[in-house]
Amino acid sequence: xxxxxxxxxxxxxxxxxxxxxxxxxxxxxxxxxxxxxxxxxxxxxxxxxxxxxxxxxxxxxxxxxxxxxxxxxxxxxxxxxxxxxxxxxxxxxxxxxxxxxxxxxxxxxxxxxxxxxxxxxxxxxxxxxxxxxxxxxxxxxxxxxxxxxxxxxxxxxxxxxxxxxxxxxxxxxxxxxxxxxxxxxxxxxxxxxxxxxxxxxxxxxxxxxxxxxxxxxxxxxxxxxxxxxxxxxxxxxxxxxxxxxxxxxxxxxxxxxxxxxxxxxxxxxxxxxxxxxxxxxxxxxxxxxxxxxxxxxxxxxxxxxxxxxxxxxxxxxxxxx
Amino acid sequence: xxxxxxxxxxxxxxxxxxxxxxxxxxxxxxxxxxxxxxxxxxxxxxxxxxxxxxxxxxxxxxxxxxxxxxxxxxxxxxxxxxxxxxxxxxxxxxxxxxxxxxxxxxxxxxxxxxxxxxxxxxxxxxxxxxxxxxxxxxxxxxxxxxxxxxxxxxxxxxxxxxxxxxxxxxxxxxx
Numbered sequence: 001x002x003x004x005x006x007x008x009x010x011x012x013x014x015x016x017x018x019x020x021x022x023x024x025x026x027x028x029x030x031x032x033x034x035x036x037x038x039x040x041x042x043x044x045x046x047x048x049x050x051x052x053x054x055x056x057x058x059x060x061x062x063x064x065x066x067x068x069x070x071x072x073x074x075x076x077x078x079x080x081x082x083x084x085x086x087x088x089x090x091x092x093x094x095x096x097x098x099x100x101x102x103x104x105x106x107x108x109x110x111x112x113x114x115x116x117x118x119x120x121x122x123x124x125x126x127x128x129x130x131x132x133x134x135x136x137x138x139x140x141x142x143x144x145x146x147x148x149x150x151x152x153x154x155x156x157x158x159x160x161x162x163x164x165x166x167x168x169x170x171x172x173x174x175x176x177x178x179x180x181x182x183x184x185x186x187x188x189x190x191x192x193x194x195x196x197x198x199x200x201x202x203x204x205x206x207x208x209x210x211x212x213x214x215x216x217x218x219x220x221x222x223x224x225x226x227x228x229x230x231x232x233x234x235x236x237x238x239x240x241x242x243x244x245x246x247x248x249x250x251x252x253x254x255x256x257x258x259x260x261x262x263x264x265x266x267x268x269x270x271x272x273x274x275x276x277x278x279x280x281x282x283x284x285x286x287x288x289x290x291x292x293x294x295x296x297x298x299x300x301x302x303x304x305x306x307x308x309x310x311x312x313x314x315x316x317x318x319x320x321x
Numbered sequence: 322x323x324x325x326x327x328x329x330x331x332x333x334x335x336x337x338x339x340x341x342x343x344x345x346x347x348x349x350x351x352x353x354x355x356x357x358x359x360x361x362x363x364x365x366x367x368x369x370x371x372x373x374x375x376x377x378x379x380x381x382x383x384x385x386x387x388x389x390x391x392x393x394x395x396x397x398x399x400x401x402x403x404x405x406x407x408x409x410x411x412x413x414x415x416x417x418x419x420x421x422x423x424x425x426x427x428x429x430x431x432x433x434x435x436x437x438x439x440x441x442x443x444x445x446x447x448x449x450x451x452x453x454x455x456x457x458x459x460x461x462x463x464x465x466x467x468x469x470x471x472x473x474x475x476x477x478x479x480x481x482x483x484x485x486x487x488x489x490x491x492x493x494x495x496x
Contacts, residue, residue, distance in 0.1 A: 060368075062373065062425075064376065069409070078363075078368065237354075286346055289345065302342055305350070308348055
């Protein structure tokens with residue numbers, strides 16, 4: 001699994017690896033021509049690859065201390081029987097391909113599942129799920145249907161994006177929703193302290209622009225927290241500890257995937273610049289489980305894995321002048 | 322029940338804690354779970370309570386479970402005089418325990434002292450690797466009698482406005 005990437009790290013810039021996410025060229029000859037699915041030869045992670053994500057549940061927040069003694073907040077995400085339910089491949093009119101892995105999480109009683117979904121889950125030979133979501137991938141990152149994904153999919157030290165529906169705040173005014181400053185509390189201001197104030201010009205344009213920031217329903221929409229560092233992975237309980245906050249209420253379903261900015265764009269840029277292979281992935285991360293970290297892989301590895309802080313110097317040490 | 326606990330403990334996988342076993346990173350540390358996982362925990366039931374016990378360092382368990390607990394008979398009541406020893410400056414700080422914030426792994430306490438005629442308060446996090454140990458100089462009174470009555474507040478923030486009460490507590494220390 002790691003052999004291909006390690007040979008690339010040893011060799012110089014490999015231009016034969018240039019492969020776009022939605023390319024129409026048949027560079028990847030190992031992918032099945034007619035149907036989506038994992039190829040028979042074991043694939044290895046490349047800087048152009050995009051892996052699947054997982055669906056987890058936000059369980060709560062707590063605090064941890066790093067090796068320097070600095071405290072940092074962590075959010076605990078738990079994978080709740082996250083399984084692959086389908087591999088998607090769509091060929092568009094311009095012959096470009098869209099590849100995706102469909103993942104389901106949280107077992108659901110069959111009697112509450114619709115017949116249509118029951119058929120879909122029985123085809124994948126998995127239990128009925130509460131939530132089913134798709135993660136766009138490159139053609140080499142398909143995972144066999146029915147695979148149970150594990151917390152080992154993420155490497156402590158890497159960065160992830162966490163996507164969830166944010167907490168609904170209801171109908172809120174401009175000050176809370178848009179950060180407007182309102183009006184004065186005194187000095188003659190009458191009956192208007194938290195209002196919007198002016199909403200536009202005068203006769204020109206003589207109307208309010210569409211999209212004017214006003215009071216309305218706030219929250220309850222899809223939000224992405226980007227570039228959160230994974231600090232600990234616990235495969236005994238399928239926990240992923242990410243540094244920082246994550247949208248959504250406790251026990252909400254969240255989608256967790258490799259960070260688009262710090263794990264895809266920067267990695268691709270580092271690779272195409274021809275950087276030292278040790279400096280392509282984020283500091284401390286040597287490789288990624290590819291195409292996915294599964295329950296079987298987790299049984300062969302240590303149960304709790306913790307990454308140290310990326311800081312070299314202690315924040316408490318006095319600055320040297 | 323003891324036998325069932327032993328059976329569960331022996332079922333925990335035994336792994337070497339060398340990082341060579343983990344091929345994706347060299348700088349990580351591997352460790353074992355403190356308590357064996359149960360089906361309820363894998364479903365998320367009682368998970369945060371489980372983590373609030375297991376994320377506390379074993380050396381700090383005594384502080385969280387005894388010294389700064391809510392109902393333990395040997396807990397430190399507010400009004401006690403303690404010395405906290407830290408790894409970073411100031412390497413030791415003594416003062417009156419005026420507040421205890423009980424949050425499991427994030428449990429902390431505040432000590433107040435008068436240093437060079439200036440009131441100074443320091444908050445120490447029990448689970449921090451910087452806090453080495455806590456020494457009790459004087460326990461606050463538990464009941465009546467010679468020890469004196471207990472403080473009638475959980476948080477002694479009124480001491481910020483009463484230097485005479487701080488002096489009374491410090492007089493009791495020397496006496």
